[in-house]
Amino acid sequence: MQASNDIPPAAGPAIILVEPQLGENIGMVARAMANFGLAELRLVNPRDGWPSEKARAAASRADHVIDAVTVFDDLASAVADLNFVFATTARARDNFKPVRGPVEAGRALRARQQAGQRTGILFGRERFGLYNDEVGLADEIVTFPVDPAFSSLNIAQAALLMSYEWMKSGLEDETKTNFSSPDMMPATxxxxxxxxxxxxxxxxxxxxxxxxxxxxxxxxxxxxxxxxxxxxxxxxxxxxxxxxxxxxxxxxxxxxxxxxxxxxxxxxxxxxxxxxxxxxx
Amino acid sequence: MQASNDIPPAAGPAIILVEPQLGENIGMVARAMANFGLAELRLVNPRDGWPSEKARAAASRADHVIDAVTVFDDLASAVADLNFVFATTARARDNFKPVRGPVEAGRALRARQQAGQRTGILFGRERFGLYNDEVGLADEIVTFPVDPAFSSLNIAQAALLMSYEWMKSGLEDETKTNFSSPDMMPATxxxxxxxxxxxxxxxxxxxxxxxxxxxxxxxxxxxxxxxxxxxxxxxxxxxxxxxxxxxxxxxxxxxxxxxxxxxxxxxxxxxxxxxxxxxxx
Structure with missing residues (x-):
């Protein structure tokens, strides 16, 4: 599969929030995306409308993400131009979809991106996540290795982990850091x-x-x-x-x-x- | 090194927040810890005192973490019983400390814990992180592979990433998930x-x-x-x-x-x- 020729390749997967309830959460998602180099945020029917000053404040200067937000009336439209979509969910679903951990998902997204595909990651509502028919619009499921006794992950935290794994998947060495240890070659x-x-x-x-x-x-x-x-x-x-x-x-x-x-x-x-x-x- | 015999081994590293300013952030750290199986939260001089109803509300039912919080007057006391301490920081420091990425740090913490050591991870103030003399109390530095153009990570997000890497370091296979793909063996x-x-x-x-x-x-x-x-x-x-x-x-x-x-x-x-x-x- 190749992306259409008339759409420039995105720098990373689109983050798609389905009916997000709180502007603060949208802003925190934008900030987490910016921390790890993602920029394309899509909203499906945000409860309190758009634009949102609360979102902008919570984004903590990730204005480039907030300014580029696109809003859709339905999920099918929000994923229409994408070649491959992950749905994030904390619970098993009764369907045929493969289930990946975030590391594997980050690598898969990177490989598809490098092959010219456009990708996206779906995140559900704060209160109850994604409906089954929304998960059905995705190709595969990604879930986080949370403690089963305390598995409810805030959408900004979930978006952070996927953004982080996306960034990591592009590093030649996952132990690479932005600044390095001092040269600690043992003395002679x-x-x-x-x-x-x-x-x-x-x-x-x-x-x-x-x-x-x-x-x-x-x-x-x-x-x-x-x-x-x-x-x-x-x-x-x-x-x-x-x-x-x-x-x-x-x-x-x-x-x-x-x-x-x-x-x-x-x-x-x-x-x-x-x-x-x-x-x- | 072995932990003292009179202190039971902890289930994971202690998370130590140095002079946290907002109760909401303390609560979000507690929630992130609970998501990934950590339970020991220590505070050094929280600005607005302790206990904090804002922290409890933001912890979103991670009450077991909030109830077990311990408060210290100074950082040296907060790390006194630990054998090994990481300091998190977003910028290079002029010292001799090794710098690790979060994956490597998670694995190192797991190995030390399995050897009976007590470990901890320091997180600085929301506004300006850790002072150099506070970093000096740690053994090594951990930093996150953030976009250098947008590197400011909220302390709850930073604590989430370290908690997540701690959990991952204990999985036999980092692609393991809490629920599995359906049995998709191809038909005969x-x-x-x-x-x-x-x-x-x-x-x-x-x-x-x-x-x-x-x-x-x-x-x-x-x-x-x-x-x-x-x-x-x-x-x-x-x-x-x-x-x-x-x-x-x-x-x-x-x-x-x-x-x-x-x-x-x-x-x-x-x-x-x-x-x-x-x-x-």
Whole structure:
């Protein structure tokens, strides 16, 4: 199937609200659509008419969606130009339609869109959803993995989830984010070992490694803690700064009971806790 | 890491709202949580105090979440018993924290929960989100794949997406739905061929297959259309009923121009369109 040549391909599925009751909900649907890159909103017989100032206010500046809303007298007209339509519903229907989850539905919509098809998603009335004959106008059903004990999803929430899955279906990698983690490549071992040498020297000078026979195990533990974290070079610099700063307190200004080796506050917190836990074994 | 022995493991991550401004939003968060099986809602300094009748009304009967809300004076206290915390934010922060998408975050929360850890997700104020020092109390950041041109997500919508991804992370198969497609195993070929024989017999009796040299191609087309649909046995019964019903009109009550072979309304719509399209080639 191909879209008619005289209609430009839409940027995504049309969201179709059947007899929505509250302007606020229409506005929140528009906002959710805008969050995830959808722009075509169709209304079938909105109860309180159209335009709606309540809808515009609730859309929270998604004016481009509100301005482009189209209104229809009946559902058949609202889907007339579409090649494929999903109906959202929270309950099983006695018909032959395939039932999809939202992830699968998002991918199916993306694939159809890429094949030049025009698609849409139907959402029912706030109070009782879609009638069976309205579901009958759709090709397939999409339903959400809600807790069966609390399954009533607000139409704006339902529209949000489908808009979100639409957006996700277009990402090469669904773990992709709009901004990225800092470059946290672990530092080289040479850099890490430099920190060990510096820290262990500072601790040694304070008599931390006592009694002497325990030193090898204490060093092992300390290095294990600082290795497992996989610190990047900038983090090592922060740690070195912390150690350097602590280093200045002593020996001129010893803290605790004067036996620095017994004072866990001398160490970065994680290392201190780990060392202490080992001591308690 | 293990949760303390004296605290029972929670059923899912705690949702933590930092200085939420509107009771309606708190209620909508509670509803979204209930939709996807979460129950533990914590508030840090809600602006209009607690309890809130507006919150209860907006929760739309998610009373079990509202009744169990706990209120804290500061964020550190609100996360004190947790082993791992995500902060949600729409903008990049200048820190060392890993950034995840919601799918990845849902899976990470599930894995930690299964390992006995207690987890939480922070959501900021409606107007300006979380301060940097609040993000600093979290282990990692989660952000949503919103349209950068319209990235402001309502806190109830953000909480909905994380609750939804939490629920999904517990499904064996993310395409699983609460109710299933009808059993649409294609009918056996014997059943399908039975329909062909019945339909073709009825059409033959009306002189549909004219001119005679075209009959093999017409039969091929008709069978191709009825085969591609992959009809299940109950669907074949519906089709047989339709054909049988149409069959009664004629020859006593012919329709159209009296030449039944030229009247596409005689056939199920899809077959009629396909046959017509072929005729136009």
């Amino acid at each position: 071992k040479e850099q890490l070992h430099g920190l060990f040498a510096y820290l262990e020297g500072a601790l040694e000078a304070r008599g931390y490694f006592r009694p002497a026979p325990k030193k090898p195990k204490m060093v092992d533990n300390l290095r294990a803690v600082l290795t497992r974290a996989g610190f990047a070079e900038p983090e090592l610099k922060v740690l070195r700064g912390i150690i350097s700063s602590l280093d200045r307190f002593s020996p001129a200004m010893p803290r605790g009971d004067g036996s620095p080796g017994d004072d866990p506050r001398r160490l970065p917190a994680a290392a201190a806790r780990a060392a202490k836990a080992e001591d308690n074994d | 070929k014997e059943q399908l061929h039975g329909l062909f024989a019945y339909l073709e017999g009825a059409l033959e009796a009306r002189g549909y297959f004219r001119p005679a040299p075209k009959k093999p191609k017409m039969v091929d087309n008709l069978r191709a259309v009825l085969t591609r649909a992959g009809f299940a046995e109950p669907e074949l019964k519906v089709l047989r009923g339709i054909i049988s019903s149409l069959d009664r009109f004629s020859p006593a009550m012919p329709r159209g121009d009296g030449s039944p072979g030229d009247d596409p309304r005689r056939l199920p719509a899809a077959a009629a369109r396909a046959a017509k399209a072929e005729d136009n080639d």
